[in-house]
Amino acid sequence: MPSLLYLVKQLELAVRSHLDELVRSAGITALQYTALTVLERHDGLSAAQLARDSFVTAQSMADMVRALETRGLIRRERNAGNRRELLIRLTDDGRALLASVAEPVRSLEERMISKLTAAEAAGFRQSLVSAWQALT
Numbered sequence: 001m002p003s004l005l006y007l008v009k010q011l012e013l014a015v016r017s018h019l020d021e022l023v024r025s026a027g028i029t030a031l032q033y034t035a036l037t038v039l040e041r042h043d044g045l046s047a048a049q050l051a052r053d054s055f056v057t058a059q060s061m062a063d064m065v066r067a068l069e070t071r072g073l074i075r076r077e078r079n080a081g082n083r084r085e086l087l088i089r090l091t092d093d094g095r096a097l098l099a100s101v102a103e104p105v106r107s108l109e110e111r112m113i114s115k116l117t118a119a120e121a122a123g124f125r126q127s128l129v130s131a132w133q134a135l136t
Contacts, residue, residue, distance in 0.1 A: 015112065022104045026097050027071070031056060033105075035064055036073060036098055039090040046079075050088055073097060 002010075019030040028036070035054040039045065045053070051061035065088060068074045073094035079085040090098075113121040 011112075015108070018108050019105070022108060023101055026101050028068075028073075028097070031060075032064055032068060033098075033101070035061070035068065036090065036094055039074065039088060040095070040098055043089050044087045046085055046087060068094070 016030050019033065023030060023033045031054065035050055035056075038050060038053045042049075042053070047061050047065055048058060050065075051058050054061065054064075056064065065074065065076070069076060071093075072091055075089050075091050076086040077089060079087050113124065116124060
């Protein structure tokens with residue numbers, strides 16, 4: 001039986017591969033999609049916060065922010081409470097892009113749990129949250 005860590009990594013790789021394929025038509029990568037969804041839930045983050053919440057390095061986030069800003073999907077603005085800090089916000093175009101891929105992404109998630117009962121799917125979600133919290 002494979003280790004749990006191996007299985008988690010295999011699931012991550014499978015999800016990322018399918019997600020990359022789904023969002024490619026919108027002109028973004030799975031990592032960019034993740035960053036946009038983080039901003040959708042918590043708009044107005046610093047680049048460092050966005051990098052942490054998107055699971056990328058600060059350097060990768062700097063490159064990603066430039067690319068997403070060039071596309072008009074995000075904007076940077078000065079933090080009123082700390083003028084040295086720039087906050088990253090999702091634009092209307094960014095929200096529209098996320099809306100355009102919401103259904104295919106939801107279908108991917110449903111496909112991933114299609115062999116689970118509703119109770120098993122809820123338990124799986126809670127188990128993932130608990131495992132993540134144990135390591136953070």
